[in-house]
Amino acid sequence: xxxxxxxxxxxxxxxxxxxxxxxxxxxxxxxxxxxxxxxxxxxxxxxxxxxxxxxxxxxxxxxxxxxxxxxxxxxxxxxxxxxxxxxxxxxxxxxxxxxxxxxxxxxxxxxxxxxxxxxxxxxxxxxxxxxxxxxxxxxxxxxxxxxxxxxxxxxxxxxxxxxxxxxxxxxxxxxxxxxxxxxxxxxxxxxxxxxxxxxxxxxxxxxxxxxxxxxxxxxxxxxxxx
Amino acid sequence: xxxxxxxxxxxxxxxxxxxxxxxxxxxxxxxxxxxxxxxxxxxxxxxxxxxxxxxxxxxxxxxxxxxxxxxxxxxxxxxxxxxxxxxxxxxxxxxxxxxxxxxxxxxxxxxxxxxxxxxxxxxxxxxxxxxxxxxxxxxxxxxxxxxxxxxxxxxxxxxxxxxxxxxxxxxxxxxxxxxxxxxxxxxxxxxxxxxxxxxxxxxxxxxxxxxxxxxxxxxxxxxxxxxxxxxxxxxxxxxxxxxxxxxxxxxxxxxxxxxxxxxxxxxxxxxxxxxxxxxxxxxxxxxxxxxxxxxxxxx
Numbered sequence: 001x002x003x004x005x006x007x008x009x010x011x012x013x014x015x016x017x018x019x020x021x022x023x024x025x026x027x028x029x030x031x032x033x034x035x036x037x038x039x040x041x042x043x044x045x046x047x048x049x050x051x052x053x054x055x056x057x058x059x060x061x062x063x064x065x066x067x068x069x070x071x072x073x074x075x076x077x078x079x080x081x082x083x084x085x086x087x088x089x090x091x092x093x094x095x096x097x098x099x100x101x102x103x104x105x106x107x108x109x110x111x112x113x114x115x116x117x118x119x120x121x122x123x124x125x126x127x128x129x130x131x132x133x134x135x136x137x138x139x140x141x142x143x144x145x146x147x148x149x150x151x152x153x154x155x156x157x158x159x160x161x162x163x164x165x166x167x168x169x170x171x172x173x174x175x176x177x178x179x180x181x182x183x184x185x186x187x188x189x190x191x192x193x194x195x196x197x198x199x200x201x202x203x204x205x206x207x208x209x210x211x212x213x214x215x216x217x218x219x220x221x222x223x224x225x226x
Numbered sequence: 227x228x229x230x231x232x233x234x235x236x237x238x239x240x241x242x243x244x245x246x247x248x249x250x251x252x253x254x255x256x257x258x259x260x261x262x263x264x265x266x267x268x269x270x271x272x273x274x275x276x277x278x279x280x281x282x283x284x285x286x287x288x289x290x291x292x293x294x295x296x297x298x299x300x301x302x303x304x305x306x307x308x309x310x311x312x313x314x315x316x317x318x319x320x321x322x323x324x325x326x327x328x329x330x331x332x333x334x335x336x337x338x339x340x341x342x343x344x345x346x347x348x349x350x351x352x353x354x355x356x357x358x359x360x361x362x363x364x365x366x367x368x369x370x371x372x373x374x375x376x377x378x379x380x381x382x383x384x385x386x387x388x389x390x391x392x393x394x395x396x397x398x399x400x401x402x403x404x405x406x407x408x409x410x411x412x413x414x415x416x417x418x419x420x421x422x423x424x425x426x427x428x429x430x431x432x433x434x435x436x437x438x439x440x441x442x443x444x445x446x447x448x449x450x451x452x453x454x455x456x457x458x459x460x461x462x463x464x465x466x467x468x469x470x471x472x473x474x475x476x477x478x479x480x481x482x483x484x485x486x487x488x489x490x491x492x493x494x495x496x497x498x499x500x501x502x503x504x505x506x507x508x509x510x511x512x513x514x515x516x517x518x519x520x521x522x523x524x525x
């Protein structure tokens with residue numbers, strides 16, 4: 001990538017029109033800050049979740065080290081998610097096209113993509129994932145601060161100590177479910193997705209198939225319309 | 227802090243009986259705190275500090291006789307002073323030695339995620355093993371008595387050990403040794419319960435404390451520290467001693483049904499996406515040049 005590419009915004013057409021930039025460098029960097037910090041939080045968190053998974057804390061330097069870093073890494077993840085919100089919130093609003101797409105989500109699951117209506121830069125499922133993680137991290141941050149400074153919560157407000165436990169665990173489990181689906185779809189299921197979040201680019205055909213409204217918007221090419 | 231060690235029966239060349247010889251350890255231990263004969267002298271506080279050897283640190287003076295507002299990581303034994311107005315309008319001083327209750331079903335142990343950081347000995351003592359503590363503070367959330375305290379310097383949690391190191395050698399806890407009025411007693415749970423009940427009966431029959439009774443809450447399976455109270459119907463009057471302490475319900479849900487639901491959901495998610503791949507496979511885009519969407523040649 002040349003220097004100009006660093007500042008390039010999503011939707012730019014590269015390589016003489018062959019490839020389309022789906023995620024700018026800044027978007028990719030942020031995605032991977034969020035992704036790697038989440039994986040750290042997931043593994044250390046699972047260590048605190050079950051004795052049978054405590055060995056996960058050992059690979060990160062042991063229980064005390066995992067406990068020490070978990071909240072700090074959590075703050076990094078939170079900042080990354082807020083940054084992601086700033087970049088993507090506009091693109092993540094549910095549109096009428098998404099609602100039409102949602103009706104056909106069964107076809108999407110069965111890989112009968114020809115039956116799907118066209119959608120923009122993100123599909124309905126991706127948007128759901130984004131909002132689950134966004135609200136998830138807000139709940140995790142609030143409850144996590146309560147767990148971090150549990151003795152700072154006065155005894156007279158001890159129900160907040162008890163609430164922090166259950167909110168943190170509940171929100172974690174919901175994000176874990178969403179994360180499993182996200183990783184599966186991003187790596188194994190939707191081919192081309194993983195390279196797009198690593199190198200930024202997708203082929204014209206990929207954009208046309210998965211995100212036709214976005215493809216038409218960024219290229220001005222409406223010939224795919226039937 | 228220490229594991230039970232071998233009990234010495236005889237010693238060579240030792241003047242007198244071997245320390246701890248004949249001490250029976252195969253029973254549940256128990257401490258009785260008789261609040262009706264406590265004079266608030268704080269000898270037990272000093273003895274605790276002396277025996278356990280933690281530094282005394284500056285504290286908050288809140289214009290009461292109480293040494294500090296609540297127990298600390300280095301101060302496990304605190305007499306709580308309450309000025310209480312009786313039904314007959316008379317002022318009465320309630321003095322309750324606060325500290326770990328050594329629950330039969332300990333909320334701290336239930337909540338703790340670290341292997342062997344909290345142990346319950348067969349004699350009922352609940353003990354924190356700081357070597358294994360990761361400093362997460364879950365025990366603080368699990369305790370119904372606000373007892374475990376975090377040391378920010380060592381990042382470990384501490385509380386009363388019921389002098390497990392002394393008890394394992396056949397000795398009484400340090401606080402018991404120091405009490406000048408005999409309001410503290412230590413022995414088997416059966417003996418101490420009988421002693422406490424006898425004292426409560428005496429109070430009811432001879433001193434006008436009609437509601438005198440023993441505090442040994444059933445919600446946590448009973449405790450290995452029990453109180454004699456002038457008014458057992460109102461333990462809250464004794465600086466907020468909870469009437470029906472239980473392990474917090476969120477902790478019970480978290481460590482009970484939610485653990486199963488969560489584990490099944492995680493396993494179900496992984497199995498689900500695997501089955502999806504086996505059944506439907508990937509979404510592959512053929513572009514104009516016979517390449518996959520990811521730009522690699524199709525195999």
